[in-house]
Amino acid sequence: MNSSLPDDARPFDRELFLSTLINNLPGIVYRCANDRDRTLLSISDGCREITGYDPADFTGTGTVAFHDIIVPEYGEGIRQKLQRLRETGGVFEAEYRIRTKTGELRWVLDRGRGIFAGDGKLLYLEGCIMDVTARNREILACIRSNHQLRLYLGVHEHDALNEIMILKGYLELSKQSINEPGRIDGYLRKGQSSLDRLLQVFEFTRTFCHSVGATVPVWQNVDTIVRDASASLPLRKVNVIMECPDLEVFADPSLPMVFRILIDNALRHGGDRLTRIRIFSQTTEDGRILVCADDGTGISENGRQNLFQRGYGENHGAGLFLVRQILDTTGITIRETGSYGNGARFEMTVPEGGYRFRTGTMPSNPDGS
Numbered sequence: 059m060n061s062s063l064p065d066d067a068r069p070f071d072r073e074l075f076l077s078t079l080i081n082n083l084p085g086i087v088y089r090c091a092n093d094r095d096r097t098l099l100s101i102s103d104g105c106r107e108i109t110g111y112d113p114a115d116f117t118g119t120g121t122v123a124f125h126d127i128i129v130p131e132y133g134e135g136i137r138q139k140l141q142r143l144r145e146t147g148g149v150f151e152a153e154y155r156i157r158t159k160t161g162e163l164r165w166v167l168d169r170g171r172g173i174f175a176g177d178g179k180l181l182y183l184e185g186c187i188m189d190v191t192a193r194n195r196e197i198l199a200c201i202r203s204n205h206q207l208r209l210y211l212g213v214h215e216h217d218a219l220n221e222i223m224i225l226k227g228y229l230e231l232s233k234q235s236i237n238e239p240g241r242i243d244g245y246l247r248k249g250q251s252s253l254d255r256l257l258q259v260f261e262f263t264r265t266f267c268h269s270v271g272a273t274v275p276v277w278q279n280v281d282t283i284v285r286d287a288s289a290s291l292p293l294r295k296v297n298v299i300m301e302c303p304d305l306e307v308f309a310d311p312s313l314p315m316v317f318r319i320l321i322d323n324a325l326r327h328g329g330d331r332l333t334r335i336r337i338f339s340q341t342t343e344d345g346r347i348l349v350c351a352d353d354g355t356g357i358s359e360n361g362r363q364n365l366f367q368r369g370y371g372e373n374h375g376a377g378l379f380l381v382r383q384i385l386d387t388t389g390i391t392i393r394e395t396g397s398y399g400n401g402a403r404f405e406m407t408v409p410e411g412g413y414r415f416r417t418g419t420m421p422s423n424p425d426g427s
Contacts, residue, residue: 084104084188084189085104085108085186085187085188085189086101086102086104086105086108086109086186086187086188087101087102087104087185087186088100088101088102088124088170088184088185088186088187089101089173089182089183089184090124090182090183091182092144092172092180092181092182092183094125094137095123095124095125095126096123096124096125096140096183097123098116098117098123098124099117099182100117101113101116101117101124107189108156108158108164108166108187108189109127109156109158109159110158110159110160110162111127111158111159127156127157127158128154128155128156129154129155129156129157129163132152132154132155135152135154136152136154136168139151139152140183143172143180143183144172144180147172147174148171148172149169149170149171150168150169150170150171150172150183150185151167151168151169151170152167152168153165153166153167153168153190154166154168162411162414163410163411164189164191164411165189165190165191165193165194166187166188166189166190166191167187167188167190168185168186168187169185169186169187169188170183170184170185170186171183171184171185191411195275195308195388195411195412196274196275198388198389199274199275199310199387199388200274202386202387202388202389203387211263217259218256218259218260221252221253221255221256221259222256224249224252225249225252225253225256228245228246228248228249228252229245229249231245232245232246232249275308275309275310275311275387275388276308276309276311277306277307277308277414278306278307278308278309278311278313278314279305279306279416280300280302280305280306280307280337280339280348281300281302281303281305281337283313283314283317284298284300284302284317284321284337285300286314287314287315287317287318287321288317288318288321290318291318291321291322291325292325293325294325295333296324296325296328296332296333296334296335297333297334297335298321298334298335298337299334299335299336299337299338300337301336301337301338301339302337302338302339302348304415304416305339305346305348305413305414305415305416306413306414306415306416307348307390307408307412307413308388308411308412308413308414309384309385309387309388309390309412310384310385310387310388312384313384313385315380315381315384316381316384316385316406317337317350319377319378319380319381320350320381320404321335321350322377323377323378323402324350324352324354324402327354327355327357327402328352328353328354328355328401328402329354329355331353331354331355332352332353332354332355333353334352334353335350335351335352336349336350336351336352337349337350338351342407344407344409344410345407345408345409345410345412345413346407346408346410346413347405347406347407347408348405348406348407348408349403349404349405349406350403350404350406351396351401351402351403351404352401352402352403353400353401354401354402355398355399355401356396356397356398356399356400356401356402357394357396357398357402358398359398362394365378365394366378366379366381366382366392367379385406388409388412389409389412390406390407390408390409390412391406391407392404392405392406392407393405
C-alpha cells in the first residue's frame with residue numbers, strides 16, 4: 059500500500075538508509091569477531107574497490123579471510139594492538155599493507171572501536187578501512203625529493219663558493235698587476251672561465267629544482283609519454299617502438315623528460331647503424347623493469363662507470379644525472395646494461411606497487427613483446 063504514496067510521504071526506513079549510506083562510503087565499513095583471524099561478520103561494498111574481492115568472499119561461507127590478504131610482516135603488530143584493545147578499550151588504529159586480488163600492494167588505515175559485553179568481554183570490532191596508498195606514496199616522494207634537494211644544494215653551494223673565491227682571487231691579482239697589461243689579460247680570461255663555471259652551477263641548480271619534486275607524483279601511461287617525448291626530436295629514419303600500451307607508472311610528472319633525454323642520447327650517440335629505439339617491460343623479483351634499448355653503437359665499459367654523474371659525457375650536460383634524480387623521487391632505479399657494439403640498454407626498475415596495468419592485462423611474453 060505504501061508503494062502508491064509519493065516518495066516524500068513514505069515512512070522513513072532507517073535500516074535501508076544506513077545500508078545505502080554504508081555501501082556508498084569511500085572505504086570499507088566492517089564488523090568482525092573477536093578471534094585471531096578477525097572473522098568478518100559484515101563488510102560493505104567498498105571492499106571491491108580496495109581489495110578486488112566481493113563482500114561474499116569474506117563472510118559466511120566465503121573462501122577468503124581478511125587476515126590472509128594482510129602482508130605477513132604487519133600481522134604481529136595488529137595482534138598486539140587488538141590485545142591492548144581487549145585490555146583497555148578505546149580505539150583501535152593500525153596502518154598496514156594488503157595484497158589485492160590482482161596482486162597489487164596497497165596501504166590501508168584501519169580504525170575501529172570495540173563492542174563489549176556487560177562483563178567487559180570484547181565481542182566485536184566495528185570500524186572503517188580507508189585506502190591511503192596515494193597519500194603514502196606522495197609523502198614518501200616528498201621525503202625523497204627534500205633529501206635530494208638538500209644533498210644537491212649542499213654540494214653545489216660548495217661548488218659555487220669555490221668559484222666565487224677563485225674569481226675573487228683573479229680580480230685581486232689583476233689589481234696588483236695594474237701596470238702589466240699582459241698579466242691582467244691572462245687573469246681576466248681565467249676569471250671569465252670561473253664565472254662561466256659559476257653560471258653553469260646556477261643554471262643546473264635552476265633546472266634541477268624546477269624538475270625534481272616540483273609537484274606530487276602521478277600515474278602516467280608509458281606509451282603516451284614516450285610518444286609525446288619523441289614527437290619533438292629529429293628521429294629521421296629511426297623508429298621508436300612502443301610496447302607498453304597498458305602499463306602505467308607512478309612517477310614524478312617530469313617522467314616525459316626522462317624518455318626525451320634517453321631517446322635524444324640514442325640519436326646523438328647511436329651512430330650510423332642506429333635504426334630503432336625500443337621501449338618495453340619485463341617482470342622481475344624486484345618489481346617491473348622498464349627498458350629503453352637501441353641497436354646503435356652502445357656505451358663502452360669505461361663510459362658506463364660515470365654515466366650518471368653530473369656533466370659527464372659530451373653533450374650530456376645535466377641529462378643522465380637528472381634522469382636518475384627524477385626516477386629516484388618514487389624509488390625507481392636506473393642502470394645501463396648494454397654492450398659496446400650492440401646498442402645501449404637502460405633498465406629502469408619500478409618497485410612493486412609503483413606500476414599497474416590499465417586494463418588489468420599483462421604482456422603475453424616475458425620480454426614484453
